Amino acid sequence: MRPQSMVTKQVSPFFVFFIVAVQTIGVAIMSFQRMLVSAAGHDGWMVIIFSALMVHVVIWIMYKMLNHHHTIVAIQTQVFGTKLGTVLNVYWIFYFSLYVLVNLVPFVEVIHTWLFPDVSFGLYFIVILFLAYLLTVAGFRTVVGISVLGSLLIPPFLLFIQWPYGQIQWGSLFPIGSHSILDLWSVIPDMTYPFLGFEVLLMAYPFIKEARRSHKWAQLGVSVSVFMYLFCFILPVLYFDEQHLVTILWPLITIWRMEYVGIPIWLFTLLPNMSLGLWAASRVTKQTVHISQRQALRGITLFIFGSAFFFTTHFDIESLTSFTTSLAFYTLFVYLPILGLVHIILVKRRHRP
Secondary structure, three states, rough: OHHHHHOOEEEOOOHHHHHHHHOOOOOHHHHHHHHHHHHHHHHHHHHHHHHHHHHHHHHHHHHHHHHHOOHHHHHHHHHOOHHHOOOOOOHHHHHHHHHHHHHHHHHHHHHHOOOOOOOHHHHHHHHHHHHHHHHHHOOOHHHHHHHHHHHHHHHHHHEEEEOOOOOOOOOOOOOOOOOOHHHHHHHHHHHHOOOOOHHHHHHHHHOOOHHHHHHHHHHHHHHHHHHHHHHHHHHHHHHHHHHHHHHOOOHHHHEEEOOOHHHHHHHHOOOOHHHHHHHHHHHHHHHHHOOOHHHHHHHHHHHHHHOOOOOOHHOOOOOOHHHHHHHHHHHHHHHHHHHHEEOOOOOOOHHHO
């Protein structure tokens, strides 16, 4: 892409804050409390903080690599060579497509359960994917603009909380540290799912002006997500008994005045999530398979649409979420740090006199 053409497609470093914030606050915020409480009890807030620290470190590693080679495609080609690099790039097409699917299906389940149970899953899939497709076709800057809107809608999200005055038990958070380190560590991989999305920076980096300066905004975006997850974990813990909380599929919705207002509003947060995932997957495809990004986008969208029909029951959706969580944990917190270490070694060798 020519430099002048690239400039017209870029956004200011400040917008990375909105990209990361909206990406890391997804549909998981409605249900992650049950998973944390089942293993870590009321000490789950510690798991959120530990997981966030790991995300901060991975983002730092990502920027160390991206500052030299601007996309994951270029990084892997540089480290592993053309052939193996191409194979690994295909994996990222699958990974970003899976990210879109794991956002789409649980949200449709929430709509189907709480709002319109008589409407077929297929209609939901068509409408939401079509909107995400149109948004992606409009271009990266448009998707970022919707991300800003989605981020600004997150604080009002708190206004829909039905505050249970007089029913909060502050003692539910004590004693602090009653669970072992092993108990806390066992559930840290499960917190990967709520924080998914920041890895789109692996493809978005070239579309950020003075991208090196955007690092601090990416870290700040994660910090905002941590605050949201802490708030949305502590409130249900204070309101419900732990034994009761582990039986509720969507703890936050239960105490949230949001059925006919909040869920549609949350769609403005979901759409940029999915659109950036589609954009990243199609971008990797363009650079790997060498077809136009629009053609790649159409194929990936149709693939996700067809795949979604295999996940229409709660058991199937839980299985998909569990698989994605495990895959993302090893991708983000094992593979990327190893890749970063190898990349740093190669860069130092190249600059050695």
